[in-house]
Amino acid sequence: MEIIILPLILSLLAAFTGSKINKTVWGLLSFVSLFAMVYMKQHYGIHNDGVWHNTYDVPWFSNGIHFTLGIDGLTGLMILLTNLLVPIIILSIQTNNQKSLIPLILFMQAALNGVFMAKDGLMFYIFWELALIPIYFICLLYSSKDAFKTTIKFFIYTFIGSLAMLASLIYLYLKTENHSFAYDELLSVQLNYSESIWVGAGFLFAFAVKIPIFPFHSWQANTYTNAPAQGSMLLSGIMLKMGLYGLLRWFMPMAGESIAFFQPIVILLAVIGIIYGAVIAIKQNDLKRLIAFSSLSHVGLIAAGFMTLSAVGIQGGVLQMFVHGINVVALFYIVEIIETHAGSRELSKLGGLAKFNRLFAALYLIVVLGTAAVPLTNGFPGELLLLKSVFDYNTITGVFAGLTIILCAVYMLRMYQFSMLGEGKASLKEIGLMKMIPLLILVALVIFIGVCPQLIIDQISPSIQKIMLEISNSKGVLS
Amino acid sequence: MIGILIVFIGAVLVLFLGLNKPEGGMKTLSSLVLFLAGVLSLLESLSILNFERLSNWAPKNMIDFSKGDLMFVSLLAFVTAAIIAIFPTVEEKGSDRLGLMMLSLTGAFMMIGADHLVMLFLGIEVLSIPLYVLAGSDKHNLRSNEAAIKYFLMGAFSTAIFLLGCAFIYGGSGSLSLSEISLRMSIVGHLSEFPALIKVGVILMSTGLLFKVSAFPFHFWAPDVYEGSPNKVTTFMAVVVKIAGFVAFANYLQAFEALASWYSKWLIILAVCTIIFGNIAAISQKTVKRTLAYSSIAHAGYLLLFLITPMKANMWILFAYSVAYALSTVVLFYFNDKYSTKKEYGFGMFSGLLKNNQSATILMVISLFSIAGIPVTVGFTAKYYLFTSAFEVSPLAVGIALLGSAISIMYYFKAFKPMFESAESNTNEAHASKILFVVYLMVAASIVFGMFPYLFERCF
C-alpha cells in the first residue's frame, strides 16, 4: 500500500509546488518507495515461498470486490524495476519548462505499482487504466509533433484492448460462486473450451496491444518517436511490461484452457514480430524509431518464450522483462542526451561523437552490446533461455527467432557506428557528470546482471513455479 | 411528497414575487427552495425524517414515493438547484423562466412517483409543457423559436401516441393503476394468453417514453432542440427529462414484468441501435452542444440496458448512473455555456484553455473522463455496475456497449486538441473568469463517488 500512496502524495506535492523544487529532489524522493518495497520483501519473505502474500485487503466496490494488494517474487521484481527506473526517468528530464511532467510521472509510478500488486480483477483493470492516463497526458502535452493524432490513436487502441479485458474479467466474475473478483476466486472458475477461448481472447487482445505483439503494434512507433524521452522510457521501459506481466499472471492461469488454442498463434505472431521489427529497424534513420522497432522485436521474443510454457522460457522471459526495461531506458536516455547535446537524433546528421566524450562512448557501447545480447552483458542470459525454450518448442521457429541475434547486431552496431564513430559531422556539448550518474547506474546493472543472472532467477523462481502450477491446474498443457 | 409540495409552492412564489423583478433576485430563492426540497427528500429516503401524514394525504394508488424514488427526487432537486445556481441569468425582467423550470421539475417528480397511468400522463405533461415554453424562452432568437415549435409538435404527437397506448392497456387489463395491472397480469401468467391490446398498448406507451428519453428511432428532436434552446434549458432537458423519463419507464415496465421475456429482446435491439447510432453520429459533430446531444442519446442507450436487468433490485444502479450522468453533463454544459461566443461555439472555444485557466482544464478533463467512463471517476463505477448487471442478460449487447464507449473517446477527447495545443493569438477572454464553487463541488463529487462506490448500494 505504502508504495502506491507514497508516489501519489509526492505527485500531488509536485503538482502544487510546480517547478519550484529541483527535479533531482523529486527523483531522490521517488527512490524512497524502493526502500518501502525492500522492507515489504523482507517483511513477507517472498523468496522462500511462491505465495502471493496479501499486503492490504479491504472490501471496496462490494463485498465481492476487495481492494487487495499482494506481493511475491514476480510482483517484487516488477516493482523493483518500476521504482528503480522512475527516479532515473525523472532525473533524465533535461528542461525545466515541462512543469507538469514530474507529477504525471510520479502518478504513473503509483499506478504502475498498483497494476503489479493488484490481486483483484477489477482493481487490476482500474490501475491498468490509471496507468494509461498520465502517459496519455505526458505524450499529449510534450510530444514533438502532431501530438493529438498520435496520442488519440494510442489511447483508443489500448482502451479498446482494456475494455476487452474488462469484459473477460466480468465474465469470470459472474462465473464465480458468491460473485467475487478475488484472484484466487477467478482462478477457481472452470470454463469450457469455447468460453475459455472467448475469455482468453479478451485478455490476450488487451495484452497484445500493450506488449505489442506483431499486428497490434501500429500505435507504437509513432508514439515512441513523438513522445518526449521520458514518455518513451515509461512506455517501453515499464508499461510494456504490464502487458507481459498480464500475460503471465492473468491470461495464462485464468484462461489456461484456451492456451492450447492460442499457443501456436501467439508464438507464430511473436516470431514474425521479432523478425519484422528487426528488419524494419535496420534502415531507420531516427534513433527513437529505431529503438521502438528493436523493442518490438525483443518483446516479441519474450512473449514467445512465455507461451512455450516451459520453466526456462517463462523464467528467462521474466528476467528479460527486467533486462529489457533497463536496456531500453538506457538507450532512450542516451538518445535524449545525444539529442540535447548534439542537436539531433537523426543518424544522417550524427556521427563521430565518440571523440568528444570517451566515457559516454564507452557506456553507450556497453548498452548497445547489452541490447545485442553479447555474453557477460545482461541481454545474454535472458535471450539464451528464451531462444532455448522456443527452440525446444519447435526447431524451425527457434532458428527463425535466433535470427534476432544476427539482425540485432546489424542494426545496433549500425546505430552505434553512425552516431558515434566515423569522421563525424555533429559535435557533442560537454555533458555534466550529474547526467552521467543515472547512465552509470544502468550500465553497472547491465554488467552485473550479465555476470550473475542467477541472483534474479532465485528471486522469482518460487513464484514462477507456483504460477506454472496454477496454469497446469487450469489445464494440463504445461510441457 | 414533501419534495413536490415544496418545489410547487416555491415555483408559485417565484412566479408571483418575481413577476417584474429581474431574474437575478429570484435566483437565490429558487435554488434555496430546490436545495431544501432535495435535502428533505434525501433525509426522508434515509428515513431520518418522515412525512407520513403528508403522504397519507395523497391518494396512495395514484402517487407513492418509495425510498428509491425519493433518492431520485432529491438528486433531481439538487441538480436543478445547481443548474439554476451556476448558469447566468438573463437581463430582462420577469422570473418566469425559473418558475417554469421548477414547475416542470414537479412534473418530473410526479413521473417518478406515479403509480397510476393518469399520474404518469400528468407528470409527463407537467414536465413537458413548461419545457415547450422554456425551449422558446429566448423569444427573439429564431433558433430558439424553431426548437420550441419542433419540441412542441413532436412532444404533443408522442403524447398522443402515449395516450393511445394507455387506452389500449386500459382496455386490455381493465385498470389504470400500475400495481393493479401487474397484479392482474401475474394472475394471467402465460404470455400467449395476453390480449394483443396489452402488447400494442405497451409498445405505444413505450414509444412515448422512448421519445422523452430520446432513444434511437425517436431521438430526432434531441439534437435540434438541444442546440436551439438556451443553454440552461438544454441542460435541464438533458439531465432532468432523461433521468425522470427512465425512472418512470422502469417503474411502469415493472408492472408488465410478466411480459419481460418479450419486451426485453426488443429493448436490447433498441439499446444496441441507440448506442451505436448515438456514438457514431456524435463523431462528426462540429458544435459542442450537438456533440453532447448525441452523447446523451448514447447514454440513453446504455440506460436502456438497465431496463432489461431485474430492475426492482437494481434501482440503485440506475441511480448511480444518473448521478454520474448528471454531474458530468451539467459541468460540461456549464463550460460550453461559459466559453461559447457569438462566432465560436465549436470545440475551438476551448483553444488555449490550459494556458489561461488550469483549474478549468482539470475540471473539464475529469468530467470528460467521468462521462467517458474512465476510472476512478463515478462515470466508470456506474458503467461498471450497469454493464455487469446487464452482462448476465445479454453479453453481446454489453460487448457492443463497451465498443461504443471506446468510440465515444473519439469525440469526448476532441476537446483536448484545442485545450492543450497552445492556442493561437485569439484567446477566449472568458477563459480568465473564475469558476463557481458549485462546479468544483460537483467534480469533486464525481471523484469521491468514484472512489467510494458502495455509498450508492448503502443508500438504497
Added chain:
Amino acid sequence: MLNIFQSLEISHYIYLSCVLFCIGLFGVLFRRNAIILLMCIELMLNAVNLLFAAFSEYMGDKDANGQMFVFFIMVVAAAEAAVGLAILVMVYRNTRKTDVSFLDSLKD
C-alpha cells in the same frame, strides 16, 4: 332502430377510434401548416378520448377511471393547445410564416 346500438361491440369503437387516430396521424405527417398540425394532434387526442370512454363504458359501472382520464386529457389538451398556439404566434411574429417545413435551420 335500437338494436343497431345493441349490436355495436367494443371492437367497433376500437376500429373507429383507430381510424380517427390514423386520420389525425396522417394529417400530422402530410400537412405543413402548424395550425393544422395542431388540429390533427387534437384529433388524435380525441380519438383516444373516445376509446377511453368506450372502454370505460364497456367495463360497466364498476370502473370510472377511463372517464376520469378523459377529463384529464381534455384539460391537458387545452393547456397544450394554449402553449402551442402561443409558441406559434411567437414564431409567426419573427418569421411571417406558419409553415413548419421552412423551419430547418437546426440540423447536422
Added chain:
Amino acid sequence: MNSIGLILGLPLAGFLINGIFGKNLPKSIVGWLGTFTVLASFVIALGVFNDLRHAAIPSEGLHFKLFTFLNIENFNVDFSFTLDRLSVMMTLIITGIGSLIHLYSIAYMHEDEGFYKFFAYLNFFIFNMLMLVLGANFLMLFFGWEGVGLCSYLLIGFWYKNAEYGKAARKAFIMNRIGDLGLLMGLFLIFHQYQSLDYSIVLPKMADGSTSQAMLTAISMCLFVGAMGKSAQIPLYTWLPDAMAGPTPVSALIHAATMVTAGVYLVVRCEALFYLSPITNNVILWVGLATSLMAALIGLKQNDIKKVLAYSTVSQLGLMFVALGCGAYTAAMFHLATHAFFKALLFLGSGSVIHAMHHEQDIRQMGGLKSKMPITYITFLIGTLAITGFPFLSGFFSKDEILLAAFDHNKIVYVLSVISATITGLYMFRMFFVTFHGTYRNHHHSFDKVHESPWQMSLPLMILAVLSVLGGLLNLPSYLGHNVSMKLSHWLAPILPMAESHAEMSHNTEFMLVGLVVLLFVLVVLYTRNKYVSKNAVPEEDALTPSTGKVLANKFYVDELYDMVFVKPLELLSSLVDNMIDSKLIGGLIAGVSTLLLAISGLNKKIQNGNIEYYLTFMVLALALFLGFNLFF
C-alpha cells in the same frame, strides 16, 4: 587463488586497470602492465603444463568452478573452467605469443593516442580467448567465442574515425554472429540430447555411440557452422581480409595466431562427435580444401602486404580443416601451433616494414629493404621459409603431416592440397622478393628515412623466428626415428579417445611424398627468384592485369556477390516492409477504421436534416415496424 583463476584473472585485471585508469597513466606503465599480466599467466600456464606432465590420469585436468551462472529446472550451467592437455597447449600459445605481441605493440602503437585503449582491448581479448579454451562447458566456450568476436570488432575498428574500418569491423562481427547462431543452435541440440553442457558429461556420452547418427550429424554441422564463422572458412571467410584494417599486432594476434584457430580447437575438443559423423567430416574436408585453394589463388594477385598474409592465413586454416576432415587431429593442432609461430612472425615482420615505411602497405611501393632493415629481413625470410615448407623448419613438418594424412585419406585431396601448398610458396616468395629485394620504388618517403625498428619490436621477431625454426620439434615424424617421434600426438592422445586410425604407411612412400614436396618447393623458389629478382619484375598496376588475374585480384568478386545477394536485398526488404506493409497496410487499416466511422457518421446528415416532417415520418415508420413485427409475426 588457484592457477586457473590467476591465468584468467591477470589479463582481466590488466584490462580493467588499463581501461579505467589507463587514460591517466603514463604510456610506459600501461604497456608494460599489459605485457606483464599476459606474460605472468604464460609463466603460470607453464607451471600447470609441468604439473600435467606428471599427472596421474593423463586425460584428467584441473577444474575450477567460480559460481552457478544459470540454474533453472534441469538447465544448469556453471561458470567453471577446466585445464587439460589440450587447453594448456592452447593457453601456452595464446599467452606466449600474446605476451610477445604485447611487447611488440609497446613500440608499434607508441604514437597512437588510443594507446591505453589498445592495451585494454588486447588484454580483454586474451581474457576472452582464455575463457574460450579454458571453459569447462559449451556455454563458457560460447562466452569466449562471442567475447573474442567482440574484441576483434573493437580492435578492427580501433581507428574509429575511419568509417571504412568501422564497416570492416561490423562486417567481421556480423559474420561471426552468423556462425555464432549456428553454434548456439548446436548448443541447444546438445542440451536437448544430453541434458547438460559440461564437457565432462557430454563428450563421453558422444563417444559411447548411444547417440543417433542423424543427431550427431545435426549437432556437428551446427558446431561446424560456428567454426566456419570464426575460422574464416567458405562461405564466411570474407571478413578476415577486411579485418586487416586493424593495427598490425592485432592482425598478428587475433587474425593469425589465436582467434581464427578457435574453430580448429572446437573441432578437436569435440573430436569424438566429429569423428563419429562422417558426413560432417567430408563437408569439413571439402570446405577446408576449397577455402585453402581459393584463398591461395587470391593471394597470388594481392599487392597489400597484409592482404597477402591474410589470404595465406585463410588458406592455412583451410589446410588445418583438411587435416581435421581427414581425421588427423594431431596434425591439425600441430599445424595450428607452427602456423601460430610463423604467421605471427610474418605479420609482425610486415608490421615492422609498415612501421618503417610510415604505414605504407603496398608492396609495389617497397623493394630493396633488406639492406636497411636486416633483422626484419632475416626473420621475415625465416618466416617465409617456414610457411612455404623449407625442409626441417616447423612448417615443413606440420604441413607434411597434413599432406600425408590427406594422401592416406584420399588421393585427389592430396593432389589439391599439394597444389595449394605450392601456390603458397608462389605468393609468399613473390611478396618476399618484391618487398626486400630489387630497388626501392617509393616516391613519397626517401629511402634513407627507412629504418630498423626498435628492440621492443625486433626482439619478438627474433624469438618467433627461433620458434618457427624449431617448432617442428614439437612433433617430429616417425621416419626420423621412433625415440623422438610424436611428442605432440602422445601429449594429446588422452584428449583424443578415438585413436588416429590412419595406418602407418611405409617410410618409402613418405620419403617419396616429402621428396616431391621439396622438389616443388625448389622449383617455386627458383621461378619466383628468377622472375622478381633477376628480371626485377614488379606486379603490374591493377588496370593492366589480364582478365584471369583481374578475377583473382578482385577476390573472385565474392564480396560483390554477397553484397548483391544478401546485403542489398535485406536493405530493400527493410525499407519495403517499413514503407509499404507497416505504414500503408497495417497503419492504413487502423486509419481506415476511423475514416469509415466518420463516413458513416456523416450519413446522419441525410436524416437529421432539420425538417420536422422527416422526423415524424421516421418515427411513425419505426413504430409501424414494431407493431407490424409484434402483431403479424
